[in-house]
Amino acid sequence: MKKIVVQKFGGTSVADIDKIKNVAKTVIREKNNGHDIVVVVSAMGHTTDHLVKMAKDINPSPSAREMDMLLSTGECVSIALLTMAIQAQGYKAVSFNASQIGILTENVHSKARIVDISTEKLKKNLDEGNIIVVAGFQGVTEDGEITTLGRGGSDTSAVALAAALNAERCDIYTDVEGVYTTDPRVVPKASRLDTISYEEMLELAHAGANVLHPRSVETAKQYSVPLRVRSSFNLENMGTLIVGVEKMEINKPVAGVASDLSQVRIVVREIPDTPGEAATLFSYLAEENISVDMIIQSYARKTTSTNDIAFTINKEDLPKALSILEKVKEKLGAESVTTDEDIAKVSIIGAGMIDRPGIASTMFKTLADSDINIKMISTSEIKISCLIDRADAEKAVKALHKTFNLESDEVADVKGTLPDV
Amino acid sequence: MKKIVVQKFGGTSVADIDKIKNVAKTVIREKNNGHDIVVVVSAMGHTTDHLVKMAKDINPSPSAREMDMLLSTGECVSIALLTMAIQAQGYKAVSFNASQIGILTENVHSKARIVDISTEKLKKNLDEGNIIVVAGFQGVTEDGEITTLGRGGSDTSAVALAAALNAERCDIYTDVEGVYTTDPRVVPKASRLDTISYEEMLELAHAGANVLHPRSVETAKQYSVPLRVRSSFNLENMGTLIVGVEKMEINKPVAGVASDLSQVRIVVREIPDTPGEAATLFSYLAEENISVDMIIQSYARKTTSTNDIAFTINKEDLPKALSILEKVKEKLGAESVTTDEDIAKVSIIGAGMIDRPGIASTMFKTLADSDINIKMISTSEIKISCLIDRADAEKAVKALHKTFNLESDEVADVKGTLPDV
Numbered sequence: 001m002k003k004i005v006v007q008k009f010g011g012t013s014v015a016d017i018d019k020i021k022n023v024a025k026t027v028i029r030e031k032n033n034g035h036d037i038v039v040v041v042s043a044m045g046h047t048t049d050h051l052v053k054m055a056k057d058i059n060p061s062p063s064a065r066e067m068d069m070l071l072s073t074g075e076c077v078s079i080a081l082l083t084m085a086i087q088a089q090g091y092k093a094v095s096f097n098a099s100q101i102g103i104l105t106e107n108v109h110s111k112a113r114i115v116d117i118s119t120e121k122l123k124k125n126l127d128e129g130n131i132i133v134v135a136g137f138q139g140v141t142e143d144g145e146i147t148t149l150g151r152g153g154s155d156t157s158a159v160a161l162a163a164a165l166n167a168e169r170c171d172i173y174t175d176v177e178g179v180y181t182t183d184p185r186v187v188p189k190a191s192r193l194d195t196i197s198y199e200e201m202l203e204l205a206h207a208g209a210n211v212l213h214p215r216s217v218e219t220a221k222q223y224s225v226p227l228r229v230r231s232s233f234n235l236e237n238m239g240t241l242i243v244g245v246e247k248m249e250i251n252k253p254v255a256g257v258a259s260d261l262s263q264v265r266i267v268v269r270e271i272p273d274t275p276g277e278a279a280t281l282f283s284y285l286a287e288e289n290i291s292v293d294m295i296i297q298s299y300a301r302k303t304t305s306t307n308d309i310a311f312t313i314n315k316e317d318l319p320k321a322l323s324i325l326e327k328v329k330e331k332l333g334a335e336s337v338t339t340d341e342d343i344a345k346v347s348i349i350g351a352g353m354i355d356r357p358g359i360a361s362t363m364f365k366t367l368a369d370s371d372i373n374i375k376m377i378s379t380s381e382i383k384i385s386c387l388i389d390r391a392d393a394e395k396a397v398k399a400l401h402k403t404f405n406l407e408s409d410e411v412a413d414v415k416g417t418l419p420d421v
Numbered sequence: 422m423k424k425i426v427v428q429k430f431g432g433t434s435v436a437d438i439d440k441i442k443n444v445a446k447t448v449i450r451e452k453n454n455g456h457d458i459v460v461v462v463s464a465m466g467h468t469t470d471h472l473v474k475m476a477k478d479i480n481p482s483p484s485a486r487e488m489d490m491l492l493s494t495g496e497c498v499s500i501a502l503l504t505m506a507i508q509a510q511g512y513k514a515v516s517f518n519a520s521q522i523g524i525l526t527e528n529v530h531s532k533a534r535i536v537d538i539s540t541e542k543l544k545k546n547l548d549e550g551n552i553i554v555v556a557g558f559q560g561v562t563e564d565g566e567i568t569t570l571g572r573g574g575s576d577t578s579a580v581a582l583a584a585a586l587n588a589e590r591c592d593i594y595t596d597v598e599g600v601y602t603t604d605p606r607v608v609p610k611a612s613r614l615d616t617i618s619y620e621e622m623l624e625l626a627h628a629g630a631n632v633l634h635p636r637s638v639e640t641a642k643q644y645s646v647p648l649r650v651r652s653s654f655n656l657e658n659m660g661t662l663i664v665g666v667e668k669m670e671i672n673k674p675v676a677g678v679a680s681d682l683s684q685v686r687i688v689v690r691e692i693p694d695t696p697g698e699a700a701t702l703f704s705y706l707a708e709e710n711i712s713v714d715m716i717i718q719s720y721a722r723k724t725t726s727t728n729d730i731a732f733t734i735n736k737e738d739l740p741k742a743l744s745i746l747e748k749v750k751e752k753l754g755a756e757s758v759t760t761d762e763d764i765a766k767v768s769i770i771g772a773g774m775i776d777r778p779g780i781a782s783t784m785f786k787t788l789a790d791s792d793i794n795i796k797m798i799s800t801s802e803i804k805i806s807c808l809i810d811r812a813d814a815e816k817a818v819k820a821l822h823k824t825f826n827l828e829s830d831e832v833a834d835v836k837g838t839l840p841d842v
Binding site: 017020021051054055058059060062063065066067069070072073077079080081083084085087094095097099100144 | 438441442472475476478479480481483484486487488490491493494497498500501502504505506508509515516518520521565566567
């Protein structure tokens with residue numbers, strides 16, 4: 001049996017007829033390399049936006065079940081058209097939606113997780129010489145309900161298929177050349193990484209790099225699927241390979257610098273100092289699925305016996321969070337709830353940090369030398385993040401990128417950095 | 422258990438957001454009449470045309486399987502949006518595609534026939550108080566392959582669902598007010614029929630009236646499903662009820678006049694007079710699924726011992742037919758094959774003809790009085806058709822409509838006569 005390669009093409013790669021024909025060529029090129037091919041595609045270009053707009057015009061709060069029914073059509077259009085394009089080149093191909101092959105998910109609409117993929121039909125069709133084109137982003141429950149996987153869903157479909165099929169690797173074709181040491185729009189001398197570990201990529205993704213959704217990287221890590229991020233439009237460039245940290249040779253302590261402008265800081269002031277107040281606060285937020293990122297709790301003020309708690313959440317969750325916090329404020333007897341959107345989180349990421357001390361202090365010193373004030377700090381084994389003024393974000397990224405020797409000799413050729421679903 | 426009404430809305434009825442909202446109101450109105458409702462919808466307006474165009478741009482002869490995958494998305498968009506519109510009015514509703522409820526068809530793409538519909542999921546959801554919105558035009562095979570039902574497919578879906586659910590009736594909402602004695606664009610005084618039999622409707626449909634596809638009428642007849650054709654845009658008008666002939670009181674021998682401009686006449690001249698030549702000719706055409714309508718075989722010419730055979734087929738089949746006939750001409754030793762597109766078939770239809778003699782001669786006399794030459798004639802129990810010059814079609818319809826007393830006192834309010842898929 002031939003080795004299987006799973007390829008994924010996002011919405012910008014199949015945005016129009018000519019691009020779909022191009023994708024067909026890329027698929028066939030890999031087929032001619034002697035691989036069995038499973039292709040995962042997203043909906044064409046702005047299809048999803050268009051469908052969402054129609055839905056909102058009809059019903060301001062459409063049911064999640066019907067949204068999934070609606071949105072899942074976008075990928076079905078793409079798979080049919082791409083299959084036709086491959087067939088037009090004289091190759092055997094067949095398309096399947098998630099229900100047909102059984103990409104089984106939990107019974108949750110709009111952000112379901114894949115629980116199982118049946119490979120019988122896929123293997124049978126590969127054995128018959130077919131290139132298989134699968135609809136990304138969608139799944140099906142045991143009861144035959146159509147689900148979607150949420151943001152980054154097509155990447156996750158591709159990685160899950162690669163895991164189920166024990167594929168040699170999963171290639172994520174996108175409109176960027178790979179994973180960079182930082183955003184090339186901010187630092188033109190950002191360098192493309194040839195290799196990065198799952199762990200680093202996860203931190204980079206969470207830290208705001210738009211290349212891959214964290215869920216797909218987590219799935220790849222869990223099943224040890226080698227992931228390659230590469231450009232649909234420049235096949236000469238092999239992009240970035242994402243693998244287990246054990247397979248990497250680590251040369252530099254810091255692999256990349258990321259900035260995240262999507263957060264907002266909330267401060268709840270003067271909470272009477274009683275045990276469990278923080279637990280109360282965060283359990284209410286958790287109930288509404290609001291993720292909290294950085295947290296600082298101040299020491300109790302001696303004069304008033306009150307605490308301040310500061311934390312950051314995603315801006316999208318702010319309206320929901322504020323209505324919860326209004327109730328929590330009453331309950332805890334806190335003085336006030338204030339918000340600050342003029343913030344940025346800058347992070348340095350690197351598997352090499354673990355056994356090299358002094359990285360954190362170098363980071364703090366670099367920011368201090370640039371007259372940048374640090375408001376909050378959080379760390380993990382392979383990441384250090386600082387919350388700073390939004391106005392300082394670009395300056396911070398540039399300075400850190402330089403300090404940690406990440407610059408390339410060449411200026412990156414940035415084609416676009418739209419995130420693909 | 423409440424009585425079930427199946428409603429079907431075609432592409433023009435759901436062409437935009439406002440029309441979909443209107444359909445939701447019509448559905449709810451029937452629900453409030455105390456019925457359980459199953460709604461079948463087609464793809465929005467020109468969606469299908471748009472999808473077909475993309476496919477042809479990618480592959481001039483796309484595979485039927487992938488076309489079905491592509492086209493079936495159109496109805497899935499409609500069901501999701503209509504369900505959202507119904508929910509926006511505060512009613513419970515749920516959408517299903519053909520795979521989900523199991524509208525089982527033969528394993529044939531682009532024109533599959535329905536072989537079974539499972540009603541378990543439908544009944545369960547009706548019992549829970551849901552209005553059910555089903556994707557028309559599509560089916561699924563036992564292997565989970567997506568199929569489509571071909572022209573008039575959504576009508577057929579609706580009628581088949583009504584039969585499976587033992588519905589009280591099936592209402593086909595469209596952009597015409599019902600079934601008319603003839604095309605109101607040709608004869609403004611055409612009158613709407615309150616009732617017509619399946620048999621008459623079948624002949625009218627075959628004869629070129631665009632209101633309903635024959636297949637849906639055949640299915641309704643087979644399962645005795647009362648069918649109502651009515652306007653989406655004028656709910657005051659009850660449209661036309663189509664029922665079994667035994668349930669009708671027949672007042673007039675002729676119910677309607679139809680003209681069909683879609684045929685082409687082919688003449689194969691001077692075929693040597695050997696037994697079986699006609700069989701050879703028509704068996705070749707049948708093998709390629711080309712339906713032959715009217716046939717005339719001339720008497721053998723004494724001088725040459727040859728026959729001429731003239732017959733009509735649908736214009737769409739002409740290129741395929743000509744390539745077959747070229748071979749057949751060689752084989753039979755015929756002299757020539759000529760075609761004539763400047764023809765029209767006019768028909769009078771009526772269940773009342775059966776036991777009233779003289780209808781045919783009245784028809785021929787009416788045409789003769791209008792100086793119209795008859796080229797071919799064919800008859801069935803409830804229909805008489807004459808092939809005439811295309812230029813005479815309108816004149817013939819007007820004359821026949823008048824002769825058989827079909828005129829209304831009012832001028833029909835023609836809103837549109839686009840056929841719905």
